[in-house]
Amino acid sequence: MSKSSDNSSNKMWGGRFAEGPDAIMEAINASIGFDRRMAKQDIEGSRAHAAMLAAQGIVTEMDADAIREGLLTVLSEIEGGTFRFSTALEDIHMNVEARLTEIVGPAAGRLHTARSRNDQVALDFRMWVRDQCDAAIDALPRLMTALVSQAEAGAGWVMPGFTHLQTAQPVTWGHHMLAYTEMFARDLSRFEDARKRMNESPLGAAALAGTGFDIDRDMTAKALGFDRPSANSLDAVSDRDFALEFLGAATICAMHLSRLAEELVIWSSAQFRFVRLSDRWTTGSSIMPQKKNPDAAELLRAKIGRIFGAQTALLMVMKGLPLAYSKDMQEDKEQVFDAADSLMLALAAMTGMVGDMTAQKDNLEAAASGGFSTATDLADWLVREAGLPFRDAHHATGALVKMAEDAGIDLPDLTLAQMQSVNDRITEGVFDVLGVHNSVASRTSYGGTAPANVRAQVALWQERLK
Numbered sequence: 001m002s003k004s005s006d007n008s009s010n011k012m013w014g015g016r017f018a019e020g021p022d023a024i025m026e027a028i029n030a031s032i033g034f035d036r037r038m039a040k041q042d043i044e045g046s047r048a049h050a051a052m053l054a055a056q057g058i059v060t061e062m063d064a065d066a067i068r069e070g071l072l073t074v075l076s077e078i079e080g081g082t083f084r085f086s087t088a089l090e091d092i093h094m095n096v097e098a099r100l101t102e103i104v105g106p107a108a109g110r111l112h113t114a115r116s117r118n119d120q121v122a123l124d125f126r127m128w129v130r131d132q133c134d135a136a137i138d139a140l141p142r143l144m145t146a147l148v149s150q151a152e153a154g155a156g157w158v159m160p161g162f163t164h165l166q167t168a169q170p171v172t173w174g175h176h177m178l179a180y181t182e183m184f185a186r187d188l189s190r191f192e193d194a195r196k197r198m199n200e201s202p203l204g205a206a207a208l209a210g211t212g213f214d215i216d217r218d219m220t221a222k223a224l225g226f227d228r229p230s231a232n233s234l235d236a237v238s239d240r241d242f243a244l245e246f247l248g249a250a251t252i253c254a255m256h257l258s259r260l261a262e263e264l265v266i267w268s269s270a271q272f273r274f275v276r277l278s279d280r281w282t283t284g285s286s287i288m289p290q291k292k293n294p295d296a297a298e299l300l301r302a303k304i305g306r307i308f309g310a311q312t313a314l315l316m317v318m319k320g321l322p323l324a325y326s327k328d329m330q331e332d333k334e335q336v337f338d339a340a341d342s343l344m345l346a347l348a349a350m351t352g353m354v355g356d357m358t359a360q361k362d363n364l365e366a367a368a369s370g371g372f373s374t375a376t377d378l379a380d381w382l383v384r385e386a387g388l389p390f391r392d393a394h395h396a397t398g399a400l401v402k403m404a405e406d407a408g409i410d411l412p413d414l415t416l417a418q419m420q421s422v423n424d425r426i427t428e429g430v431f432d433v434l435g436v437h438n439s440v441a442s443r444t445s446y447g448g449t450a451p452a453n454v455r456a457q458v459a460l461w462q463e464r465l466k
Contacts, residue, residue: 030087041127048223070104114213118237122202146354151177156451159364170436174454190249198242201226205236208324247311278356310339386425
């Protein structure tokens, strides 16, 4: 990027700005260092605007054709890496217009008719964010498909279910994978919903009050893939809800990614050994040859913070701004760009990790069988089969857990006589529910962990994700 402070800006502004900004003002005012990312959207919007101006007879067809062709040349230069960006020209809009003038001459000056940089940047940014919503909407089903594949493979694999990170009740691996599938499905719906709401075109709102030119805002909105033009010019140039909604959806999605990353870090540890991550997503230690560090999951867990911070930063920019546009709003983009990059990287990394990881079936089952995980099943059996009130059943089960704990065994290892010493209504039938496989098989209520339930949900998700 050129850091030149030549007099190009003087030609754009003239008059009272003929002296040009000093270096500090140029540095604080220029946004080209980051808003160049919106070049494609800026040029696409300008080409639609030029076509509309010609259709309305505001500029000639000849000038519009020259402008539209010249803009394609500018885009090819930017994409080819030959375009010379100037901080003196402040932003992507001025950089493009200056180069367009060099290519097509004075006709370029007609492009800005019935338009302001205010509605131009609102358009460019909205289109860019819309593209990022589309990227997330495209990426999330791939992650969900990887999770569903894991669920299908391990529909009947037993693992401990936790509360407070303490063994609670047995669940299945498939059920656990589908829990994250549900989370990411909600994330997908949030991005889809945000996209619908942001799909209004601000182009034609001009600086803040609209324009006296006979423009066709429906034409430009349709050409740019919007559902409709925005209904209020003040709101159109001052609104950044679309970016906040994107960040809101991204933040919740990032939180889900971080929770899964945290589990992968824990599960891949020597203390758990629930999963083995592939070498693609792990590194070794510089001095400890036995170690396999879950670096990708840890880095993902950390990068999530950037997304959380971006949402807070943009809220702080917008919270005190009177209508309509203020220069504060130039500070709306960097954090959104960074958050979008971090989100897409995190989604790609997690999709890769989930797709490659191997669940350690035997270790999962061994862990599920410990920690008296079938105690609730025993209590439920006492209520259902022995007719005890739940509180009495809870008390009796607690006594049996203590008995097993004192003996250094698990509940299924107690004899019938030992159990009857606590409550004489207990029969041989109790052993039908005490094994972990029996436990999960019994959880057939809708949304429960039973393997049959899991397989049914897998089939539904596979159909949805086609």
